[in-house]
Amino acid sequence: MAQRYDLVIIGSGPGGYVAAVRAAQLGFKTACVEKDERLGGVCLNVGCIPSKALLDSSEFYHLARERLAVHGVRVGEVSLDLAAMMARKEKVVKELTDNLRKLLDGNRVTVIRGEARLAGATRVEVKPAGDAGGDPLSLEARFILLATGSEPVAVPGIPFDGRRLVDSTGALAFTEVPKRLGVVGGGYIGLELGSIWRRLGSAVTVIEMMPQIAGLLDGQVSRTLERILRKQGFQLALNARVLKAETDGDGVNLTWESGGKEHRGVFDKVLVAVGRRPLTRNLGLEDAGVTVDPTTGRVIVDASFRTEIPTVYAIGDLIPGPMLAHKASAEGIAAVEAMAGYSSEVNYEAIPSVIYTFPEVASVGLTEEQAREQNISYCVGTYPFTGVGRARCMGETEGFVKVLSHSRTDRLLGVHILGPRASDMIAECVLAMEFGAAAEDIARAVHGHPTFSEALQEAAKVAWECISRV
Structure with a gap:
């Protein structure tokens, strides 16, 4: 006999688990199916979180070896304990995945371990994972949300061997x-x-x-x-x-x-x-009637993230758009709210992207090349971190902030930051774009001194002043 739910989510990554919590908050009886032992999907287990843990640890090692002396900090010979670094990474991952389990339990989300497959418009069959054995579990739901993420793409002639x-x-x-x-x-x-x-x-x-x-x-x-x-x-x-x-x-x-x-x-x-490709293998999409773009492998959905089957939705790396964890989370919330009858959407013009090199890169909105391609008249304002007091104090002066604004309305079109704390600074820009702010709004807003964010204020001033010359 099938277990009955309002919503069954396949995948517990940033899209799936965020959707599960929001569904529970809206009163849905929710189940989340995950094939792996630990929750969190690629992001928490083998993607965003472990990579950032190692990026931070490796940066500390580099600072100790190369940059502390200039600050007057003398250390002895610096050595690397890679095993300890990896152990710390695993500890960070375990703590977050354990907390995620508590979050879902606290919101009364039923977590089911197994490999899920669509068996119809409202039915999911779950094969027990690993060596668990046993008969497949049948789940019946008003709605089904596909949130299985993506997997790495191999280059022809260079098969992964897991060793070299x-x-x-x-x-x-x-x-x-x-x-x-x-x-x-x-x-x-x-x-x-x-x-x-x-x-x-x-x-x-x-x-x-x-x-x-x-x-x-x-x-x-x-x-x-x-x-x-x-x-x-x-x-x-x-x-x-x-x-x-x-x-x-x-x-x-x-x-x-x-x-x-x-x-x-x-x-x-x-x-x-x-690159990566949508992880749709063995999901039973074709048998269930879910349409997939033959060129990209992406699941085709409407503005509410609904597939051709009205009860089946898809989000995250499975559908068009950048493969970003925070995009999947936003889509998960919007999809669940649509199921509940609310008007909800994701503003794709205000989704930030970050590259965690050193210095970091963070962007939102149009690039200068895209503005040209779309024949949009624009102004550009840039400001280097060499002119920022806090950057000088910390010895992190490489990079700049670049602001694009419409040459007639001054509305922000895009912001690009290459420099220290870019991943955090971009949040102000995302919020500004969500509210339809102008470069003048950022230029006139009082920014703390000395902070890295002053570079954004100065770049916005240059873009705003450009309007008077157009």
């Missing part, structure tokens, strides 16, 4: 620092994980098929980040296409083509980070 040729999960669990690390893909995953191992002593070579790293960034920001990373010791091969990878006793022999010439490198480890 690894995906992002493997690159978070090395037991020793590779002397030579090859990174195929210059997007945010490759740059962040490359940064971890570069700080810890690896010689890092990034091979990117596009003419610039982090190709979705504003061009000026991307070019400056490239210069900074090269200065940090990154080797960057752009406009490059990987031809083959061969493993032997010495490591991985990687061959790539760039500028009409073949190049070769030998690496201890190669991280393949060319």
Whole structure:
């Protein structure tokens, strides 16, 4: 006999668990199905959280080795205990996943471990996970929410072996620092994980098929980040296409083509980070009648995140848009509120993105290139962190803030920050765009002194003053 719920959610990542809590708050009897032992999906277990834990730890190591002396702090010989660093990462992950379990239990969300598959418009079949055995569990629901996330994409001819040729999960669990690390893909995953191992002593070579790293960034920001990373010791091969990878006793022999010439490198480890694809395998979408874009593999939904089947919804990495944890969370809330009959939406023009290199990169809204492509008349204001007192005090002066505003209305079109605390500073910009603020609004708002946020205020002033000259 089927267990009955108002809502069954497949996946417990940032989209699924946030949706589950919101559904419970709205009075839905909710179940969340997760195939893995720990809740939280890719983000909490092998993505956002462990990577940031290692980024922070590796930055402390780098600071102790390279930058404390200038502040008058003398230390003895600095050594690396990679096992302890990895243990701390695991502790952070466990604490957060344990807290997530308490959060769902506290909101009376039923957590079911197993592999879920659609068995109809209102039915989910759950196969017990692992070696648990037993008969499949049948769940009946008024609504079903698909939130299974995504998985790494492999490059043809470079299959993951989990030892030398690894995906992002493997690159978070090395037991020793590779002397030579090859990174195929210059997007945010490759740059962040490359940064971890570069700080810890690896010689890092990034091979990117596009003419610039982090190709979705504003061009000026991307070019400056490239210069900074090269200065940090990154080797960057752009406009490059990987031809083959061969493993032997010495490591991985990687061959790539760039500028009409073949190049070769030998690496201890190669991280393949060319992107991710929706994780729809074995979900039973076709049998249930859920339409998937044959080109992208994304589930097609309407403005309320509903598929062609009125009772089945999808969010996060499964549907079009950037593959970001906070996007999935926002969509999860909006989807559940739509099920409850509320008017809810996600403003995709005000979704921030962050790259946790050092310095950080954070953006929201249009890039300058996009504004040109859309024939939008705009003003630009930039301000360097070299002119900010707090940045000078902390010795973190690389980078700048860039503000784009409409040349007639002064309304914010986009903000791009390359510099210290960018991941936190961008929140002000997101809020400003949500409220339809103008560059003048940010320029006139009083910002604390001395703070990094003064660079944003100054860039906004430049953009605002530009209007009088247009």
